[in-house]
Amino acid sequence: MRRTFAYLRTGFSGLNINGINELTARHVSSVCWNCQKPGKNMICGDCGSLQDVDNNTNYFELLNFPTKFELQASELTQRFRQLQARVHPDKYSNKTTREQTNSADWSSLINKAYKTLAAPVERGQYMLQLEGEQMPQDNSALNTAFLMAMMERNEEVEEADDSKALDQLYAQIVQELADKANKLTAQFETNDLAAVKQTLVEMKYLLSIQNSIKKKQQQLMSNVA
Ligand SMILES: [Zn+2]
CATH class of the missing domain: 1.10.287.110 (DnaJ domain)
Structure with a gap:
Protein backbone atom coordinates (compact mmCIF):
# COMPACT_ATOMS: atom_id res chain seq x y z
CA MET A 1 0.00 0.00 0.00
CA ARG A 2 2.77 2.39 0.95
CA ARG A 3 4.72 1.52 -2.20
CA THR A 4 1.74 2.15 -4.40
CA PHE A 5 1.28 5.53 -2.77
CA ALA A 6 4.96 6.40 -3.30
CA TYR A 7 4.68 5.39 -6.94
CA LEU A 8 1.60 7.53 -7.43
CA ARG A 9 3.35 10.51 -5.92
CA THR A 10 6.43 10.31 -8.11
CA GLY A 11 4.25 9.51 -11.08
CA PHE A 12 2.16 12.57 -10.41
CA SER A 13 5.03 14.96 -9.79
CA GLY A 14 6.80 13.67 -12.89
CA LEU A 15 3.76 14.55 -14.95
CA ASN A 16 3.70 18.00 -13.44
CA ILE A 17 7.30 18.69 -14.32
CA ASN A 18 6.74 17.64 -17.91
CA GLY A 19 3.73 19.91 -18.10
CA ILE A 20 5.78 22.89 -16.92
CA ASN A 21 8.63 22.15 -19.32
CA GLU A 22 6.23 22.04 -22.23
CA LEU A 23 4.71 25.37 -21.26
CA THR A 24 8.09 27.03 -20.88
CA ALA A 25 9.24 25.75 -24.25
CA ARG A 26 6.10 26.99 -25.95
CA HIS A 27 6.02 30.46 -24.43
CA VAL A 28 9.67 31.41 -24.28
CA SER A 29 11.06 29.07 -26.97
CA SER A 30 14.24 29.39 -24.96
CA VAL A 31 15.92 26.19 -26.08
CA CYS A 32 17.78 25.70 -29.36
CA ALA A 119 7.09 54.72 -42.55
CA PRO A 120 6.19 57.16 -39.76
CA VAL A 121 2.44 56.50 -39.94
CA GLU A 122 2.94 52.73 -39.90
CA ARG A 123 5.43 53.07 -37.07
CA GLY A 124 3.02 55.18 -35.03
CA GLN A 125 0.18 52.72 -35.60
CA TYR A 126 2.43 49.84 -34.61
CA MET A 127 3.36 51.62 -31.38
CA LEU A 128 -0.32 52.16 -30.63
CA GLN A 129 -0.88 48.46 -31.19
CA LEU A 130 1.92 47.64 -28.74
CA GLU A 131 0.05 49.77 -26.19
CA GLY A 132 -3.07 47.70 -26.86
CA GLU A 133 -4.74 50.62 -28.64
CA GLN A 134 -6.35 50.80 -32.07
CA MET A 135 -6.83 53.48 -34.66
CA PRO A 136 -10.30 55.08 -34.75
CA GLN A 137 -12.46 53.67 -37.53
CA ASP A 138 -14.06 57.01 -38.43
CA ASN A 139 -13.24 60.73 -38.59
CA SER A 140 -14.41 61.55 -35.07
CA ALA A 141 -10.82 62.27 -34.02
CA LEU A 142 -10.65 65.13 -36.52
CA ASN A 143 -11.81 68.67 -36.01
CA THR A 144 -13.88 70.54 -38.58
CA ALA A 145 -11.12 73.04 -39.34
CA PHE A 146 -8.76 70.25 -40.38
CA LEU A 147 -11.38 68.57 -42.57
CA MET A 148 -12.19 71.89 -44.26
CA ALA A 149 -8.50 72.50 -44.91
CA MET A 150 -8.17 69.04 -46.44
CA MET A 151 -11.16 69.63 -48.73
CA GLU A 152 -9.54 72.82 -49.93
CA ARG A 153 -6.33 70.92 -50.53
CA ASN A 154 -8.11 68.35 -52.65
CA GLU A 155 -9.65 71.12 -54.73
CA GLU A 156 -6.25 72.73 -55.23
CA VAL A 157 -4.90 69.42 -56.49
CA GLU A 158 -7.84 68.98 -58.84
CA GLU A 159 -7.42 72.50 -60.20
CA ALA A 160 -3.64 72.34 -60.61
CA ASP A 161 -2.93 71.77 -64.29
CA ASP A 162 0.83 72.02 -64.56
CA SER A 163 3.62 70.09 -62.90
CA LYS A 164 5.08 73.16 -61.21
CA ALA A 165 1.89 73.82 -59.26
CA LEU A 166 1.71 70.14 -58.33
CA ASP A 167 5.35 70.14 -57.20
CA GLN A 168 4.59 73.05 -54.89
CA LEU A 169 1.58 71.30 -53.40
CA TYR A 170 3.65 68.16 -52.98
CA ALA A 171 6.46 69.99 -51.18
CA GLN A 172 3.92 71.57 -48.86
CA ILE A 173 2.52 68.14 -47.92
CA VAL A 174 6.02 66.76 -47.31
CA GLN A 175 6.69 69.63 -44.92
CA GLU A 176 3.40 69.16 -43.10
CA LEU A 177 4.01 65.44 -42.71
CA ALA A 178 7.42 66.19 -41.21
CA ASP A 179 5.84 68.66 -38.77
CA LYS A 180 3.24 66.09 -37.76
CA ALA A 181 5.94 63.47 -37.24
CA ASN A 182 7.67 65.85 -34.83
CA LYS A 183 4.38 66.32 -33.06
CA LEU A 184 4.03 62.55 -32.74
CA THR A 185 7.44 62.30 -31.11
CA ALA A 186 6.30 64.69 -28.37
CA GLN A 187 2.88 63.04 -28.02
CA PHE A 188 4.40 59.59 -27.62
CA GLU A 189 6.85 60.95 -25.07
CA THR A 190 4.03 62.26 -22.90
CA ASN A 191 2.02 59.11 -23.68
CA ASP A 192 -0.92 61.22 -24.90
CA LEU A 193 -2.43 58.44 -26.98
CA ALA A 194 -5.65 60.32 -27.83
CA ALA A 195 -3.54 63.06 -29.41
CA VAL A 196 -1.40 60.42 -31.13
CA LYS A 197 -4.48 58.94 -32.78
CA GLN A 198 -5.63 62.33 -34.00
CA THR A 199 -2.23 63.15 -35.49
CA LEU A 200 -2.05 59.75 -37.18
CA VAL A 201 -5.47 60.19 -38.78
CA GLU A 202 -4.41 63.64 -40.01
CA MET A 203 -1.23 62.16 -41.46
CA LYS A 204 -3.24 59.53 -43.29
CA TYR A 205 -5.27 62.30 -44.89
CA LEU A 206 -2.13 64.09 -45.96
CA LEU A 207 -0.74 60.84 -47.39
CA SER A 208 -3.85 60.26 -49.47
CA ILE A 209 -3.59 63.79 -50.90
CA GLN A 210 0.09 63.14 -51.56
CA ASN A 211 -0.97 60.05 -53.50
CA SER A 212 -3.44 61.92 -55.64
CA ILE A 213 -0.75 64.50 -56.43
CA LYS A 214 1.57 61.68 -57.52
CA LYS A 215 -1.13 60.17 -59.73
CA LYS A 216 -1.84 63.50 -61.34
CA GLN A 217 1.87 64.10 -61.96
CA GLN A 218 2.10 60.72 -63.68
CA GLN A 219 -0.91 61.55 -65.82
CA LEU A 220 0.67 64.85 -66.85
CA MET A 221 3.91 63.08 -67.75
CA SER A 222 2.18 60.43 -69.86
CA ASN A 223 0.20 63.18 -71.62
CA VAL A 224 3.45 64.92 -72.55
CA ALA A 225 4.98 61.68 -73.80
ZN1 LIG B 1 22.14 25.40 -30.76
Whole structure:
Protein backbone atom coordinates (compact mmCIF):
# COMPACT_ATOMS: atom_id res chain seq x y z
CA MET A 1 0.00 0.00 0.00
CA ARG A 2 2.77 2.39 0.95
CA ARG A 3 4.72 1.52 -2.20
CA THR A 4 1.74 2.15 -4.40
CA PHE A 5 1.28 5.53 -2.77
CA ALA A 6 4.96 6.40 -3.30
CA TYR A 7 4.68 5.39 -6.94
CA LEU A 8 1.60 7.53 -7.43
CA ARG A 9 3.35 10.51 -5.92
CA THR A 10 6.43 10.31 -8.11
CA GLY A 11 4.25 9.51 -11.08
CA PHE A 12 2.16 12.57 -10.41
CA SER A 13 5.03 14.96 -9.79
CA GLY A 14 6.80 13.67 -12.89
CA LEU A 15 3.76 14.55 -14.95
CA ASN A 16 3.70 18.00 -13.44
CA ILE A 17 7.30 18.69 -14.32
CA ASN A 18 6.74 17.64 -17.91
CA GLY A 19 3.73 19.91 -18.10
CA ILE A 20 5.78 22.89 -16.92
CA ASN A 21 8.63 22.15 -19.32
CA GLU A 22 6.23 22.04 -22.23
CA LEU A 23 4.71 25.37 -21.26
CA THR A 24 8.09 27.03 -20.88
CA ALA A 25 9.24 25.75 -24.25
CA ARG A 26 6.10 26.99 -25.95
CA HIS A 27 6.02 30.46 -24.43
CA VAL A 28 9.67 31.41 -24.28
CA SER A 29 11.06 29.07 -26.97
CA SER A 30 14.24 29.39 -24.96
CA VAL A 31 15.92 26.19 -26.08
CA CYS A 32 17.78 25.70 -29.36
CA TRP A 33 15.97 23.15 -31.56
CA ASN A 34 19.32 21.67 -32.61
CA CYS A 35 21.62 21.55 -29.55
CA GLN A 36 18.97 22.08 -26.83
CA LYS A 37 21.07 24.82 -25.21
CA PRO A 38 19.14 27.74 -23.74
CA GLY A 39 19.04 31.17 -25.36
CA LYS A 40 16.47 33.15 -27.29
CA ASN A 41 18.50 34.68 -30.08
CA MET A 42 17.80 34.43 -33.80
CA ILE A 43 20.98 32.39 -34.24
CA CYS A 44 22.02 29.93 -31.51
CA GLY A 45 25.13 31.17 -29.73
CA ASP A 46 26.34 27.60 -29.19
CA CYS A 47 25.83 25.71 -32.45
CA GLY A 48 25.02 28.55 -34.86
CA SER A 49 21.67 27.10 -36.00
CA LEU A 50 19.07 29.52 -37.26
CA GLN A 51 16.17 29.36 -34.81
CA ASP A 52 12.45 29.22 -35.59
CA VAL A 53 10.73 32.54 -36.15
CA ASP A 54 8.84 34.04 -33.26
CA ASN A 55 6.11 36.08 -34.92
CA ASN A 56 5.53 38.01 -31.70
CA THR A 57 9.00 39.50 -31.96
CA ASN A 58 8.92 43.22 -31.25
CA TYR A 59 9.98 45.00 -34.45
CA PHE A 60 12.01 47.57 -32.53
CA GLU A 61 13.91 44.88 -30.64
CA LEU A 62 14.44 42.92 -33.83
CA LEU A 63 16.12 45.90 -35.47
CA ASN A 64 17.87 46.83 -32.24
CA PHE A 65 16.12 50.13 -31.53
CA PRO A 66 14.46 51.30 -28.33
CA THR A 67 10.65 51.39 -28.60
CA LYS A 68 10.52 55.10 -29.35
CA PHE A 69 8.83 56.98 -32.15
CA GLU A 70 11.89 59.01 -33.07
CA LEU A 71 14.47 57.06 -35.00
CA GLN A 72 17.25 57.72 -37.48
CA ALA A 73 16.08 56.51 -40.90
CA SER A 74 19.60 55.91 -42.24
CA GLU A 75 20.52 53.91 -39.15
CA LEU A 76 17.35 51.83 -39.54
CA THR A 77 18.20 51.01 -43.15
CA GLN A 78 21.73 50.03 -42.20
CA ARG A 79 20.62 47.68 -39.41
CA PHE A 80 17.94 46.21 -41.67
CA ARG A 81 20.54 45.34 -44.32
CA GLN A 82 22.92 43.82 -41.76
CA LEU A 83 20.14 41.70 -40.31
CA GLN A 84 18.92 40.57 -43.74
CA ALA A 85 22.47 39.54 -44.64
CA ARG A 86 22.64 37.30 -41.55
CA VAL A 87 19.54 35.31 -42.49
CA HIS A 88 19.87 35.50 -46.28
CA PRO A 89 18.51 32.32 -47.96
CA ASP A 90 21.76 31.92 -49.95
CA LYS A 91 23.60 31.32 -46.68
CA TYR A 92 21.28 28.45 -45.83
CA SER A 93 20.86 26.76 -49.20
CA ASN A 94 23.16 23.89 -48.10
CA LYS A 95 21.71 23.64 -44.60
CA THR A 96 18.81 21.65 -43.16
CA THR A 97 15.28 22.10 -44.47
CA ARG A 98 14.33 23.57 -41.12
CA GLU A 99 16.96 26.28 -41.43
CA GLN A 100 15.99 27.00 -45.03
CA THR A 101 12.41 27.52 -43.90
CA ASN A 102 13.56 29.61 -40.95
CA SER A 103 15.72 31.73 -43.21
CA ALA A 104 12.76 32.54 -45.46
CA ASP A 105 10.55 33.20 -42.42
CA TRP A 106 13.06 35.54 -40.76
CA SER A 107 13.66 37.29 -44.02
CA SER A 108 9.99 38.10 -44.46
CA LEU A 109 9.57 39.12 -40.81
CA ILE A 110 12.57 41.46 -41.06
CA ASN A 111 11.14 42.99 -44.25
CA LYS A 112 7.80 43.52 -42.57
CA ALA A 113 9.44 45.05 -39.49
CA TYR A 114 11.53 47.38 -41.64
CA LYS A 115 8.60 48.56 -43.75
CA THR A 116 6.56 49.18 -40.62
CA LEU A 117 9.25 51.13 -38.80
CA ALA A 118 10.45 53.07 -41.85
CA ALA A 119 7.09 54.72 -42.55
CA PRO A 120 6.19 57.16 -39.76
CA VAL A 121 2.44 56.50 -39.94
CA GLU A 122 2.94 52.73 -39.90
CA ARG A 123 5.43 53.07 -37.07
CA GLY A 124 3.02 55.18 -35.03
CA GLN A 125 0.18 52.72 -35.60
CA TYR A 126 2.43 49.84 -34.61
CA MET A 127 3.36 51.62 -31.38
CA LEU A 128 -0.32 52.16 -30.63
CA GLN A 129 -0.88 48.46 -31.19
CA LEU A 130 1.92 47.64 -28.74
CA GLU A 131 0.05 49.77 -26.19
CA GLY A 132 -3.07 47.70 -26.86
CA GLU A 133 -4.74 50.62 -28.64
CA GLN A 134 -6.35 50.80 -32.07
CA MET A 135 -6.83 53.48 -34.66
CA PRO A 136 -10.30 55.08 -34.75
CA GLN A 137 -12.46 53.67 -37.53
CA ASP A 138 -14.06 57.01 -38.43
CA ASN A 139 -13.24 60.73 -38.59
CA SER A 140 -14.41 61.55 -35.07
CA ALA A 141 -10.82 62.27 -34.02
CA LEU A 142 -10.65 65.13 -36.52
CA ASN A 143 -11.81 68.67 -36.01
CA THR A 144 -13.88 70.54 -38.58
CA ALA A 145 -11.12 73.04 -39.34
CA PHE A 146 -8.76 70.25 -40.38
CA LEU A 147 -11.38 68.57 -42.57
CA MET A 148 -12.19 71.89 -44.26
CA ALA A 149 -8.50 72.50 -44.91
CA MET A 150 -8.17 69.04 -46.44
CA MET A 151 -11.16 69.63 -48.73
CA GLU A 152 -9.54 72.82 -49.93
CA ARG A 153 -6.33 70.92 -50.53
CA ASN A 154 -8.11 68.35 -52.65
CA GLU A 155 -9.65 71.12 -54.73
CA GLU A 156 -6.25 72.73 -55.23
CA VAL A 157 -4.90 69.42 -56.49
CA GLU A 158 -7.84 68.98 -58.84
CA GLU A 159 -7.42 72.50 -60.20
CA ALA A 160 -3.64 72.34 -60.61
CA ASP A 161 -2.93 71.77 -64.29
CA ASP A 162 0.83 72.02 -64.56
CA SER A 163 3.62 70.09 -62.90
CA LYS A 164 5.08 73.16 -61.21
CA ALA A 165 1.89 73.82 -59.26
CA LEU A 166 1.71 70.14 -58.33
CA ASP A 167 5.35 70.14 -57.20
CA GLN A 168 4.59 73.05 -54.89
CA LEU A 169 1.58 71.30 -53.40
CA TYR A 170 3.65 68.16 -52.98
CA ALA A 171 6.46 69.99 -51.18
CA GLN A 172 3.92 71.57 -48.86
CA ILE A 173 2.52 68.14 -47.92
CA VAL A 174 6.02 66.76 -47.31
CA GLN A 175 6.69 69.63 -44.92
CA GLU A 176 3.40 69.16 -43.10
CA LEU A 177 4.01 65.44 -42.71
CA ALA A 178 7.42 66.19 -41.21
CA ASP A 179 5.84 68.66 -38.77
CA LYS A 180 3.24 66.09 -37.76
CA ALA A 181 5.94 63.47 -37.24
CA ASN A 182 7.67 65.85 -34.83
CA LYS A 183 4.38 66.32 -33.06
CA LEU A 184 4.03 62.55 -32.74
CA THR A 185 7.44 62.30 -31.11
CA ALA A 186 6.30 64.69 -28.37
CA GLN A 187 2.88 63.04 -28.02
CA PHE A 188 4.40 59.59 -27.62
CA GLU A 189 6.85 60.95 -25.07
CA THR A 190 4.03 62.26 -22.90
CA ASN A 191 2.02 59.11 -23.68
CA ASP A 192 -0.92 61.22 -24.90
CA LEU A 193 -2.43 58.44 -26.98
CA ALA A 194 -5.65 60.32 -27.83
CA ALA A 195 -3.54 63.06 -29.41
CA VAL A 196 -1.40 60.42 -31.13
CA LYS A 197 -4.48 58.94 -32.78
CA GLN A 198 -5.63 62.33 -34.00
CA THR A 199 -2.23 63.15 -35.49
CA LEU A 200 -2.05 59.75 -37.18
CA VAL A 201 -5.47 60.19 -38.78
CA GLU A 202 -4.41 63.64 -40.01
CA MET A 203 -1.23 62.16 -41.46
CA LYS A 204 -3.24 59.53 -43.29
CA TYR A 205 -5.27 62.30 -44.89
CA LEU A 206 -2.13 64.09 -45.96
CA LEU A 207 -0.74 60.84 -47.39
CA SER A 208 -3.85 60.26 -49.47
CA ILE A 209 -3.59 63.79 -50.90
CA GLN A 210 0.09 63.14 -51.56
CA ASN A 211 -0.97 60.05 -53.50
CA SER A 212 -3.44 61.92 -55.64
CA ILE A 213 -0.75 64.50 -56.43
CA LYS A 214 1.57 61.68 -57.52
CA LYS A 215 -1.13 60.17 -59.73
CA LYS A 216 -1.84 63.50 -61.34
CA GLN A 217 1.87 64.10 -61.96
CA GLN A 218 2.10 60.72 -63.68
CA GLN A 219 -0.91 61.55 -65.82
CA LEU A 220 0.67 64.85 -66.85
CA MET A 221 3.91 63.08 -67.75
CA SER A 222 2.18 60.43 -69.86
CA ASN A 223 0.20 63.18 -71.62
CA VAL A 224 3.45 64.92 -72.55
CA ALA A 225 4.98 61.68 -73.80
ZN1 LIG B 1 22.14 25.40 -30.76
